[in-house]
Amino acid sequence: MPARRRRNVLPFVLAATAVVLMVGPQAIPRTVRTTLALVFVPLRSTAWGLCGLVQRAAPDASADVLEKERDYFRVQAQEMHVKLSEARARLDELSGLRGVLPDPRLRLLPAAVIVGADGSVWRRTIAVARGSAHGVQPGQLVLWERHVLGRVVETGPWSCRVQLLSDPAFKVGAVIVPRQHEGAERREVGVFEGASGQGGVLKWLSGDAAVEEGALVATTVDPERGIPAGLILGRVAGPSRHRGPYPRIEVQSIVNPRAVENVWILLGAQS
Amino acid sequence: MRYRTARLMAVGGVALILEVTALDAFSWGGARPELMLLLACFAALFARDVRQGVLASWLLGLLKDAVSAGPPGWHALLFLGVGAFLVRVRQVAYREHVATQFVVGAFAAAATGLCTTVAVLITQGGIPVGICVGRWIASTLLTALAAPLLFGGMAETKFLTQR
Numbered sequence: 418m419p420a421r422r423r424r425n426v427l428p429f430v431l432a433a434t435a436v437v438l439m440v441g442p443q444a445i446p447r448t449v450r451t452t453l454a455l456v457f458v459p460l461r462s463t464a465w466g467l468c469g470l471v472q473r474a475a476p477d478a479s480a481d482v483l484e485k486e487r488d489y490f491r492v493q494a495q496e497m498h499v500k501l502s503e504a505r506a507r508l509d510e511l512s513g514l515r516g517v518l519p520d521p522r523l524r525l526l527p528a529a530v531i532v533g534a535d536g537s538v539w540r541r542t543i544a545v546a547r548g549s550a551h552g553v554q555p556g557q558l559v560l561w562e563r564h565v566l567g568r569v570v571e572t573g574p575w576s577c578r579v580q581l582l583s584d585p586a587f588k589v590g591a592v593i594v595p596r597q598h599e600g601a602e603r604r605e606v607g608v609f610e611g612a613s614g615q616g617g618v619l620k621w622l623s624g625d626a627a628v629e630e631g632a633l634v635a636t637t638v639d640p641e642r643g644i645p646a647g648l649i650l651g652r653v654a655g656p657s658r659h660r661g662p663y664p665r666i667e668v669q670s671i672v673n674p675r676a677v678e679n680v681w682i683l684l685g686a687q688s
Numbered sequence: 689m690r691y692r693t694a695r696l697m698a699v700g701g702v703a704l705i706l707e708v709t710a711l712d713a714f715s716w717g718g719a720r721p722e723l724m725l726l727l728a729c730f731a732a733l734f735a736r737d738v739r740q741g742v743l744a745s746w747l748l749g750l751l752k753d754a755v756s757a758g759p760p761g762w763h764a765l766l767f768l769g770v771g772a773f774l775v776r777v778r779q780v781a782y783r784e785h786v787a788t789q790f791v792v793g794a795f796a797a798a799a800t801g802l803c804t805t806v807a808v809l810i811t812q813g814g815i816p817v818g819i820c821v822g823r824w825i826a827s828t829l830l831t832a833l834a835a836p837l838l839f840g841g842m843a844e845t846k847f848l849t850q851r
Contacts, residue, residue: 434761457705613815
């Protein structure tokens with residue numbers, strides 16, 4: 418009889434524990450699980466080591482073909498690099514991206530990605546190997562070059578969890594940077610929200626806002642949260658199909674977070 | 689067959705690593721097979737008793753919470769619910785049959801997916817309806833398809849049962 422009672426009670430005890438974990442103080446469980454992500458560090462380095470071994474052990478019969486391909490891609494890369502430089506220079510002139518970080522308090526901290534995905538398919542987060550011991554705090558932006566990757570949401574001593582910009586909880590003020598300078602007399606500020614897909618949605622622009630497919634979407638300055646203006650969020654994927662006074666513009670992320678191995682954490686964003 | 693809880697947790701650790709690395713790289717529309725959920729279903733279906741079934745399911749959920757951005761305990765609660773249900777209905781289900789395993793995988797993925805979608809929509813914000821429905825269906829389908837493979841593989845392995 419006591420064994421039967423214990424068996425019946427157990428599910429309720431476990432359910433109550435889970436609820437307490439969810440609604441109780443979050444600092445300890447979140448710190449513990451963020452720290453647990455460090456388990457992935459040796460796994461990741463082992464995986465990279467194995468990849469390197471496989472590449473070295475590959476037969477060299479196709480070495481000539483590979484060399485030709487490499488030369489071809491090198492030339493292509495150089496051409497693309499020149500085009501990219503021109504485009505960057507033009508973009509800087511147009512959108513004032515030059516001098517994005519004029520605030521001397523803002524510093525960039527390099528960090529390696531240790532877990533590139535979230536356990537839930539509905540959330541978009543990664544874990545990186547920098548934590549509160551390195552000065553990382555929740556709310557700080559995470560960048561890859563000038564692209565916003567996300568924001569720090571949880572910190573452990575040596576690791577932190579980053580909410581990617583495609584996560585549904587990610588929200589930031591944003592503007593569309595026009596591709597044609599002429600005619601861009603005013604910029605309308607909207608709110609960029611993650612959509613759990615490959616990017617997000619730009620909301621709360623007025624109905625007559627100029628929307629160009631392929632135009633860049635950049636952050637607006639937010640002194641309270643320490644977000645500088647001009648960091649790139651993505652590219653306009655297409656015109657709004659939303660029926661209503663305010664268009665909802667689909668924004669495609671430019672950087673694939675799965676392919677990123679190292680990121681920069683924008684320290685000092687939280688004053 | 690009967691399994692040992694500690695060894696199932698070890699398998700769960702490997703499954704978790706697979707889920708956030710290799711399986712995520714091959715995800716389909718953002719959806720992927722929920723290996724941890726399938727292990728919880730396996731734990732409930734093949735448990736020695738109710739106690740072992742619900743405890744193993746809950747622990748696997750807690751393990752999944754370790755790599756998720758949601759509130760800690762959320763997956764533990766969901767997996768506990770699924771496990772507690774399955775451990776009670778297993779007497780009337782032919783658990784070794786592929787069709788049963790497919791249905792179990794589909795039910796578990798659909799139920800937990802729906803709960804998580806609603807929770808994320810309420811607490812985090814808007815996800816477009818198309819993405820919600822598409823990913824929910826894709827995740828359910830992929831998990832259901834993976835269920836017979838995983839259950840079959842688990843039944844064959846001696847690691848879980850040997851003393």
